[in-house]
Amino acid sequence: MLNQREIIETLDMxxxxxLDIRTITMGISLLDCSDPDPAAAARKIYEKITSRAxxxxxxxxxxxxxxxxxxxNKRIAVTPMAIVAGASETEDxxxxxxxxxxxxxxxxxxxxxxxxxxxxxxxxxxxxxLITSIPEALASTDLVCSSVNVGSTRAGINMDAVxxxxxxxxxxxxxxxxxxxxxxxxxxxxxxAVEDNPFMAGAFHGTGEAECVINVGVSGPGVVHHTLKSVxxxxxxxxxxxxxDTAFKITRMGQLxxxxxxxxxxxxxxxxxxxxxxxxxxGDSVARILEEMGLERCGTHGTTAALALLNDAVKKGxxxxxxxxxxxxxxxxxxxxxxxxxxxxxxxSLTIDKLEAxxxxxxxxxxxxxVPGDTPAETISAIIAxxxxxxMINQKTTAVRVIPAPGKKVGDMIEMGGLLxxxxxxxxxPESSYTFIARGGRIPAPLNxxxx
Amino acid sequence: MRAVVTVVxxxxxxxxxxxxxxxxxxxVNVLDIxxxxxxxxxxxxxxxxxxxxxxxxxxxxxxxxxxxESLGVSVRIQREDIFDAMHRI
Numbered sequence: 001m002l003n004q005r006e007i008i009e010t011l012d013m014x015x016x017x018x019l020d021i022r023t024i025t026m027g028i029s030l031l032d033c034s035d036p037d038p039a040a041a042a043r044k045i046y047e048k049i050t051s052r053a054x055x056x057x058x059x060x061x062x063x064x065x066x067x068x069x070x071x072x073n074k075r076i077a078v079t080p081m082a083i084v085a086g087a088s089e090t091e092d093x094x095x096x097x098x099x100x101x102x103x104x105x106x107x108x109x110x111x112x113x114x115x116x117x118x119x120x121x122x123x124x125x126x127x128x129x130l131i132t133s134i135p136e137a138l139a140s141t142d143l144v145c146s147s148v149n150v151g152s153t154r155a156g157i158n159m160d161a162v163x164x165x166x167x168x169x170x171x172x173x174x175x176x177x178x179x180x181x182x183x184x185x186x187x188x189x190x191x192x193a194v195e196d197n198p199f200m201a202g203a204f205h206g207t208g209e210a211e212c213v214i215n216v217g218v219s220g221p222g223v224v225h226h227t228l229k230s231v232x233x234x235x236x237x238x239x240x241x242x243x244x245d246t247a248f249k250i251t252r253m254g255q256l257x258x259x260x261x262x263x264x265x266x267x268x269x270x271x272x273x274x275x276x277x278x279x280x281x282x283g284d285s286v287a288r289i290l291e292e293m294g295l296e297r298c299g300t301h302g303t304t305a306a307l308a309l310l311n312d313a314v315k316k317g318x319x320x321x322x323x324x325x326x327x328x329x330x331x332x333x334x335x336x337x338x339x340x341x342x343x344x345x346x347x348x349s350l351t352i353d354k355l356e357a358x359x360x361x362x363x364x365x366x367x368x369x370x371v372p373g374d375t376p377a378e379t380i381s382a383i384i385a386x387x388x389x390x391x392m393i394n395q396k397t398t399a400v401r402v403i404p405a406p407g408k409k410v411g412d413m414i415e416m417g418g419l420l421x422x423x424x425x426x427x428x429x430p431e432s433s434y435t436f437i438a439r440g441g442r443i444p445a446p447l448n449x450x451x452x
Numbered sequence: 453m454r455a456v457v458t459v460v461x462x463x464x465x466x467x468x469x470x471x472x473x474x475x476x477x478x479x480v481n482v483l484d485i486x487x488x489x490x491x492x493x494x495x496x497x498x499x500x501x502x503x504x505x506x507x508x509x510x511x512x513x514x515x516x517x518x519x520x521e522s523l524g525v526s527v528r529i530q531r532e533d534i535f536d537a538m539h540r541i
Contacts, residue, residue, distance in 0.1 A: 002456065002532070002535050002536070002539060003486075004486050004488065004497055006535060006538075006539040007456060007458060007535055008495075009539075010534065010535055010538055010539070011458060062510075065509070065510055065513060066509050066531050067530055067531050067533070067534045068529075068530030068531075068534065069530075069534060249538045249539075252538055253534060253537050253538055255537070256533055256534065256537040260533075
């Protein structure tokens, strides 16, 4: 039998260290919902989602009860809507977002992702219509999340899309200004987007995926933080081994839940995402892990190295614990969703420039960062371009989710509530990037040899 | 189905008896028990088999919660798999 210490260790992780399954995300293909008649397409989208996911929440709740492990979110990811809607004879794609929102509410999930377009090399007419509609779609729905992939290591960066997304983000903030620009929290601009990511706002069900799959995201910054306290002042070899051990345990649990959920739903198991996802709760912070390694405050010199070690050790520990690993798999560093990051940003030790450096060594990118409401669209585009360049050259996923909070200036706080948290408005460089962004065109795909 | 019952709370007479009686009423078989006092707290882990019970798992959970409440201790029951996944390769 299990010994008492093992049982208590697991219960302690759940009760006191915020161990949970962050999300069970069902990926659903909507490729068979295309229709020249937009109303028919919207109806098919609603029916497909509600019939596939009707038991998702119930099964999630059952598993939660039987295993005694919290499952924080149940979510749905669908085929990028620009592809599904492309066949419909309409200029207005908002009804498709409304259909997604209604379906998500009908089955009781927390979010639905996939109001997305993949434009790394160029735009189809469907992509253009979808991107145009994003501000309206996010303002008129509650649960819909949107993402746009603007580049890839193989295709380079679509700078026309980068320029456009700067304007779309500003417009989305304006359309949701009554809620501090909340719409922008549901909009991600990606480089090298992955097709099986279970985390929001960037989840979508790629065209290379099966008809319907279950992907699971685990979480456990609090557990990693707690175990690191037991190896104070020890060399990094010990730190790395300790993180690996913990990541293994966390991921084994994720694998168990993923297998159980897919069996009960009669849906194939996709992947476990190894990401360390923080929440605004005290004791569930990635920043505090970095500080536990010996940094006075997250953002100071040494932060990038600490994060690189953490990210790599989490993957090494987790990869053996699961039969299929995928998604984003790495430590997340969203500012508003991480109590330690918020504190470091308020303190001034964590800046956007440092966050950008940190994104070179972790998953995913500049995430949930509030910037002044009057930040020019071109500056936002330039932030996206920098982040995309990091992803392109390093062959990794990067992303930008910034909130130009309407009417807010540096030092103000924005409140988004729940897991989205709150964030201090951080300064951006005042010097203009206008002429740079105005060039448009594409940044060519990079050389993948002669690495230096 | 095998599950782990964990009971934690202030020690008093009759905790084991109360929990075991309730399990017996539901025809849940006890396979193993370990009990100790840790940091002044009564702590008990039991491995049980629910396959002979006519109650559903949520019904067993509710019955144990109610028993725990009347005894003034926290009781939970979880499938054994979650512990095995974490601690056994």
